Amino acid sequence: MNERTPPDENEGLGTAGNGQPPTLKTIAFMTGLGVTTVSRALKDAPEIGAETKRRVQLVARQIGYRPNRAGVRLRTGKTNVISLVLDTEEQIGGFVSEMIYGISEALAHTPYHLVVTPYSRNNDPLEPVRYVVETASADGVIISRTEPDDKRVRYMTERGFPFATHGRTHMGIEHPFHDFDNYAYSVEAVKKLAGLGRKRLALLAPPSNLSYYRHMRDGFADALMEHGLAEVPFPTATVDHSIEDIRAVTAELMRRPNRPDAFVSGAGAGTFALVAGVEDAGFRLGEDVDIVSKQSSKLLHLLRPQLYVVNEDVRLAGHELATAVLGRIAGRDIASLQSLSKPSTVEAYETSTPGKSNG
Amino acid sequence: MNERTPPDENEGLGTAGNGQPPTLKTIAFMTGLGVTTVSRALKDAPEIGAETKRRVQLVARQIGYRPNRAGVRLRTGKTNVISLVLDTEEQIGGFVSEMIYGISEALAHTPYHLVVTPYSRNNDPLEPVRYVVETASADGVIISRTEPDDKRVRYMTERGFPFATHGRTHMGIEHPFHDFDNYAYSVEAVKKLAGLGRKRLALLAPPSNLSYYRHMRDGFADALMEHGLAEVPFPTATVDHSIEDIRAVTAELMRRPNRPDAFVSGAGAGTFALVAGVEDAGFRLGEDVDIVSKQSSKLLHLLRPQLYVVNEDVRLAGHELATAVLGRIAGRDIASLQSLSKPSTVEAYETSTPGKSNG
DNA sequence: TGCAAGACCTGTAACGTTTCAGATGCGTAT
DNA sequence: ATACGCATCTGAAACGTTACAGGTCTTGCA
Helix, strand or coil: CCCCCCCCCCCCCCCCCCCCCCCHHHHHHHHCCCCHHHHHHHHCCCCHHHHHHHHHHHHHHHCCCCCCCHHHHHHHCCEEEEEEEEEEECCCCCHHHHHHHHHHHCCCCCCCEEEEEEEEECCCCHHHHHHHHHHCCCEEECCCCCCCCHHHHHHHHHHHEEEEEEECCCCCCCEEEEEHHHHHHHHHHHHHHHCCCEEEEEEECCCCHHHHHHHHHHHHHHHHHHCCCCCCCCCCCCCCCHHHHHHHHHHHHHHHCCCCEEEEEECCHCCCCCCCCHHHHHCCCCCCCEEEEEEEECHHHHHHCCCEECCCCHHHHHHHHHHHHHHHHHCCCCHHHEEEEECCCEEEEHCCCCCCCCC | CCCCCCCCCCCCCCCCCCCCCCCHHHHHHHHHHHHHHHHHCCCCCCCCHHHHHHHHHHHHHCCCCCHHHHHHHHHHHCEEEEEEEEEECCCCCCHHHHHHHHHHHCCCCCCCEEEEEEEEECCCCCHHHHHHCCCCCCCEEEECCCCCHHHHHHHHHCCCEEEECCCCCCCCCCEEEEEEEEHHHHHHHHHHHHCCCCEEEEEEEEECCCCCHHHHHHHHHHHHHHHHEEEECCCEEEEECCHHHHHHHHHHHHHCCCCCCCEEECHHHHHHHHHHHHHCCCCCECCCEEEEEEEEECCHHHHHHCCCCEEECHHHHHHHHHHHHHHHCCCCCHHHEEECCCCCCCEEHHHCCCCCCCC
16 A cells, blocks of 8 residues: 655666666665664664665665765754864974874774864863864774873763773773873883993973873983983973974084983974974984984984984874774773784884994 | 843853853844844844944854854855865875975965865776865865866866866866966076086976976976987886985986986975986986985085085965965956966075085 | 464654745735 | 735754654464
8 A cells, every 4th residue: 555655857777878866765665575674774774674675775886875974964963973082283293194094994994983173272172172062073982192180081981971981090980092102102111221321311201281291201200210310401392392393402412511412302393493493502312312212204314313213103192092993882891992002113224234233 | 022042051151161162042132132133143144233243243253153154054155165176196295294384374364164185096086176166165175186187176167166277287177276486496496507517307296197296397397408418218216206206216217327417306205206216327416427406405415515405485375375266266366366476596505505516 | 273472674753953935914905 | 995015023844863652463362
């Protein structure tokens, strides 16, 4: 009695050059089934006959059916979106590109899209997060520039909103994260410099409000202690400062009587400025001063083989973070969604070109 | 007779901590109007009384109403999304971050979201574009790595889908674009090198399938001609090659009898490798060889002040591209959505630190 | 034979929005 | 008075999806 009504204007195959993209209604018409049945068949519901399921799925595949995102989202509230919240004042250095590629990689074979939600460091960092949560414009959020006591983490946790952080917190809240082990990094860095006979080290640290400031600082301090070395305070520069600032401040530091004979640097771009500043003051890398630096792009060695570098794989971080939010959305155990990436060993240029010695 | 029905579960203010976010229904209930009227009042429709409009808009603002994106999208097909189609094999160098920030900036005070749609250079570049267009998952697309005869441009043009390209095409199709004037760049670069007395120039070019390969090459060739200089062929390296490859190939080139005495480089990261390669072969920058390079991050001068650089503002490019797609979506004239960014003058380190001379 | 249980399928309603085709009421020209 | 035009407002329908509450038919068992 209830004749199937063909979707208006839509005569049949979705593949053949007809108008609108196929919907459940299209498939329902083609198979002679009800829309509900088709919907359920496509998600392998147990109350649909095996044969019917196969038939529906075959047709759907043939005509290239894709669920309409707006329909799903309106009905279920599920957006199939992950939001990456980004600071647009971010220092130059390509960090973000790699992160995005890593996330994309992890999202590639899921229905998830990646949307970038920017904010300016000068405004409230909570704002973009609140926007996403309030408007339910994503199913999960990835944030960076994590602080030890992070408002955003508290906010999302309180509301049960899935998220993952790049960097850890210290506020008694368990949540998914990925972090680079900056403690281990600076321990290794100091160890390397100690081995080179350096005595007076300075640290180009992250801004002190970020979590990894503590980690990097603690590693630095502990290792100094262990090796009996001294720290030359260098508080006026952080990896967030502009290239020009770091350069100028470094040069100034180097002109003081109590200048350092080595640096540990928390960021690749900062290291460029560090090197320039050291040289501005008339000192030579590898002779007067040694520097160990983290880097995410592998450019440092090209122009200063005397540098010691540790590579941070930001693409991997992106991948891990995306996997973690997805896991959280799927309701997986938080503990399984936390990962810490150990630094590679300190690389000297000499590893690939033996023959030069330093000391 | 027809009593307004309060939105279920939703007692009133959206601001006060109640459950769901406010919808048109919420406002309709609060104002005693119909949903239709509210919808129209919010978009300043002429058939709504002035007083009513003010009332509705006041209430909407007070309770923090935001149109539900899924609702709008389902009804109208408008997604309020711009898709940035990205090549995930992109060479290191931070290009993409800046581009994204520029786009975000332009999108900030619009209802548009930015979604990143990645693809691998190894797969069909048309695929992600086709996906977006077929599933109507965005209102507009931004593509880069534009080719002279670009399948994606043809595809979207044929379907009347709004887009903007980073780079121009040469296929008889007018479309919005933003481009850096790479012709002018290499002309300026060659001119600089000619002025320095260089005679035998090599070009680290883009891959030959991309549009700006032609531009950069033509500028290079024309300027060589004008200044009576020779080109040393350097076809085995492009800015797309890996750092290691460029470095090795450059070193090899420099060891040949007919080595160049200058380079023009099409990319900042490539220049790092170029410099390293030149030096690997035992030559010195500023003495045996001069290099003019484009850069988007300003790191080159820090470690090689002898370099000559031209800055390419990629953030600006992002801004322009976003503005262009939005303009296209708004139906604006194509001619007004095309922009070409002139290169800055060639900068030497010496401009800021006078006293050193080179010759 | 009767009936409950299951297997399989179905229509309706709802998510929030906008478009369509009116409805209502009022002032004015006839 | 009647008709008309105008200003202002209105409900119903539709976009594509899924949850809900059945419907129908077959099968098994008392």
